[in-house]
Amino acid sequence: MTDTALEHGRELRSGGLTERARAVFPPAAARHTDLAFVRAEGTRVETDDGRQLLDFASGVAVTNVGHGNPVVMRRIQEQMATLVHAGHNIGVYPSYVELAERLVGLVHPDRKVFFGNSGAEALESAVKLAMRATGRNGLIAFKGGFHGRTLTTTALSASSANYRAGYLAALPTIQHVAFPDPFNQHSTPAAESARCLAELDELFELVVPANEVAALVVEPVQGEGGYQPAPVEFLRGLRERCSAHGIALIFDEIQTGFGRTGAMFAYEHMDVRPDVLVLAKGIANGLPLSAIVGTPELMDRWPAGAHGGTFGGNPVACAAALGVLDVLRDGGLDNARRQGTRLRAGLEALVTDLPLRSDVRGLGLMLGVELRHPDGSPASDVLAATCRRAAEEGLLIIPCGVHKNVLRLMPPTTLSTDDAAAALAMLGRALDAAVRP
Ligand SMILES: Cc1ncc(COP(=O)(O)O)c(C=O)c1O
Structure with missing residues (x-):
């Protein structure tokens, strides 16, 4: 087998979807990650290499009652x-x-x-x-x-x-x-x-x-x-x-x-x-x-x-x-409020010790954490590193804000207490690694 064929085989085994996508799509629709998704259920998405991630992006606030509800x-x-x-x-x-x-x-x-x-x-x-x-x-x-x-x-x-x-x-x-x-x-x-x-x-x-x-x-x-x-x-x-x-x-x-x-x-x-x-x-x-x-x-x-x-x-x-x-109607809204309060408290605790200026804000399960360096400049670098690290930990999360310095959490309204706690733990580790590399 030629080197190219071997390479191609490896690509296919690992999905290779991201590379194939680069060949057939223009760069216009910029993507937050290099991940390729093959299935999803509830709060979790699965990538083409078999990894499961807790989905706090929800296809950008779309799967509000969980994947495949x-x-x-x-x-x-x-x-x-x-x-x-x-x-x-x-x-x-x-x-x-x-x-x-x-x-x-x-x-x-x-x-x-x-x-x-x-x-x-x-x-x-x-x-x-x-x-x-x-x-x-x-x-x-x-x-x-x-x-x-x-x-x-x-x-x-x-x-x-x-x-x-x-x-x-x-x-x-x-x-x-x-x-x-x-x-x-x-x-x-x-x-x-x-x-x-x-x-x-x-x-x-x-x-x-x-x-x-x-x-x-x-x-x-x-x-x-x-x-x-x-x-x-x-x-x-x-x-x-x-x-x-x-x-x-x-x-x-x-x-x-x-x-x-x-x-x-x-x-x-x-x-x-x-x-x-x-x-x-x-x-x-x-x-x-x-x-x-x-x-x-x-x-x-x-x-x-x-x-x-x-x-x-x-x-x-x-x-x-x-x-x-x-x-x-049958509990989703109530749960969103409950989990939103819990997540918000968790986020506030996470940012207290960061060597950054921060603002935790939002309503229900639409929560943002703006981060700025002590000199006031947007901490977009920390955000990018945090999102990358969180994905490695198993949490899918993306930024927003005109300077991309706001973490946005938008999990489904069906989020469980265990998943909320797991997400906070992963996010805490990711933030820690990003600010103290
Ligand atoms: C507040 C708001 N308005 C409008 C849009 C555009 O919606 P669509 O991408 O479905 O056209 C978006 C998408 O992100 C949005 O967040």
């Missing part, structure tokens, strides 16, 4: 056996209608729903809805926000100039305002809220007339931007201004939704309601599905033919989402 799988299998596709521009079907009814029941009885496939697609829908219904086209979003990769959602995002580079001419105009960041501004949530709201007021005065703004898009907890919860007074201030000026307040709950924060939707913690709620990621535990849930004032002004799509509200994905709702 039996309740969800049963719904999927039953639906697969009856109807896989129909097309919601042709007719309706049971899982599609039932899911919309249940979402309306969870949000407000007067709301209406539109289904899509991905988070970005849903945000595009929400923006189109707001523009068509208000007859305006101004859009406002926040620095540090991330909303997707289509042109409008790339334009809405302001968490990395690299995401926008090269596309500027095709991006619609968006005004970006500061988002509260008490830790880095050495301030309080209330003072930060006042600062950012004042910046918005100034924008209305100097840059865009408020009565030409169709929508303001905000994440109640910034995800990619650093697991940064919006202070209640900030969201209240946004709500007041949107109501006063007839602007649609759009909450991007793509990452915060579906139980991630220990509530069905993050806005429930803050008691501030959006005009349009945008959902995706965890909604169907891994099948492609997204939804917008909007007020009748907007939805009833969205005429027939104003929007559509081939795969939106796929019967199997809707069936999976019904299963997710059952799991969350």
Whole structure:
């Protein structure tokens, strides 16, 4: 056998998927790890070389009720056996209608729903809805926000100039305002809220007339931007201004939704309601599905033919989402809150002895740990080493934050106490090794 053939054999035995992927995919979709996954169950994923890892990434906040959750799988299998596709521009079907009814029941009885496939697609829908219904086209979003990769959602995002580079001419105009960041501004949530709201007021005065703004898009907890919860007074201030000026307040709950924060939707913690709620990621535990849930004032002004799509509200994905709702209702949300409190306490204990400045924050099982060196510079190096080391230990964890210096923990809402403890132990060792190599 030639050297090349031997090499090839070795590659195949170990999977070799990562190398093969390098040959057939462009570098664009950057990956956090070199791992190749072959199966997953509950809280664990298995790699092609037979290793099991505790999954605290959940496919980026998607498998919110655990991989292969039996309740969800049963719904999927039953639906697969009856109807896989129909097309919601042709007719309706049971899982599609039932899911919309249940979402309306969870949000407000007067709301209406539109289904899509991905988070970005849903945000595009929400923006189109707001523009068509208000007859305006101004859009406002926040620095540090991330909303997707289509042109409008790339334009809405302001968490990395690299995401926008090269596309500027095709991006619609968006005004970006500061988002509260008490830790880095050495301030309080209330003072930060006042600062950012004042910046918005100034924008209305100097840059865009408020009565030409169709929508303001905000994440109640910034995800990619650093697991940064919006202070209640900030969201209240946004709500007041949107109501006063007839602007649609759009909450991007793509990452915060579906139980991630220990509530069905993050806005429930803050008691501030959006005009349009945008959902995706965890909604169907891994099948492609997204939804917008909007007020009748907007939805009833969205005429027939104003929007559509081939795969939106796929019967199997809707069936999976019904299963997710059952799991969350039947203990998932309670467990997320319980385990979230436990994990948070564990994280706070882990960072106390680190020779770094740290901030543990988040809601439920959407927890972030920002790390900075004593001179204030982002500890992205420590983060990268910690994630690498954690994967060796058997914990899959990824960073976020505009400087990639925030650890983000997003395990499933079905996390057990033992797995939470095991994850903390592995993370503790990984952090220790990263700061004291
Ligand atoms: C808050 C938020 N909005 C929008 C998106 C885009 O969703 P998708 O990747 O499904 O288009 C993401 C994805 O990470 C997200 O976290």
